[in-house]
Amino acid sequence: MRTYLDCIPCFVKQALGAARQVTDDEVLIERVMKRVCLAASELSMTESSPVMGQKIHRIIREETGCGDPYAEIKKLSNEMAMRMVDGAKAEIEAAKQVGNEVSGFEVAVRYAIAGNSMDFAIYLEWDEKRLNDSLAVLREKVIDKQAVADLWEAIGKAEKILVLADNAGEIVFDRLLMETLPAKVLPRITYAVKGSAVINDALREDADEVGVSDLVTVIDNGTDAPGTVLEQCSDEFMKAYHEADVVISKGQANYETLRASCEMTCSLSNGSLRKKRISHEPASDCFTGHMTRNDATCSSGCDREVYFLLQVKCPIIGKYVDQGKEVGDWVVQRYRP
Structure with missing residues (x-):
């Protein structure tokens, strides 16, 4: 997904909130904001908004000298x-006992x-009530149960599964x-x-702290970008990404970056090679016009489930998910290009 004009006020709000996590020095905060x-x-504007988020938080770390402004929030989470x-x-x-394995899996999802x-890219202050409120409506939220069943079946058949983490605290529920x-x-x-x-994105130390590292293999993607900006990711991560039979992506920033525009190297009918950037809009495909799956490859991974x-x-994100969602809706989406 590209960046929209509506994203710009959010960039400014996020930067101000993050700077105030670190310092109350108004002169320093002003320098950050400028x-x-x-x-x-x-x-x-053709880039996804998490790319700007990466730039914002690099600026904050550089100006304040604080390598991890959200360290305390991650620990609390x-x-x-x-x-x-x-x-x-x-x-x-209990769900397994009343129903079956898939019923328990749905509750875990x-x-x-x-x-x-x-x-804390969206919510700028620590508030335990936010998670408690989400848990209180856990059984009431509408989700795509067919997508849950499809995911359960796909996991059962898969030889390699990749899970893309999002935030500290959240990773406990991923576990x-x-x-x-x-x-x-x-x-x-x-x-x-x-x-x-x-x-407050999860790092290796968070995975160690909450026991994920004791359960499954943990790698990092090699970047400091929110979400998964594939062209920045490490070789180790890209190997895991391309070899996985199932990829499970957590959170909004991963959605934005993985549904972002992609670089394609297209082999055209005259044999020449050309790079073309194509924006991923809802239900769109990388391949348009004279280009087919046989004569184009997508280096950004958009050509996979x-x-x-x-x-x-975010209302902008809502427009692109499952034919339209509202802020506060929950999503289980099986995306197939």
């Missing part, structure tokens, strides 16, 4: 989520989406989701966190 506004003025594990496990097991409320799967599946799972600090799990927190 640099952010300049960067926003130079941003290509992990601790809060861990306190809820026993209750969540009991509810998942719902917990994983509830955890996506722990997003619960993975624990719901048959034990034989766990060695097939790779869990990808960020390469270095950005907002991805299961997206997220809460809609």
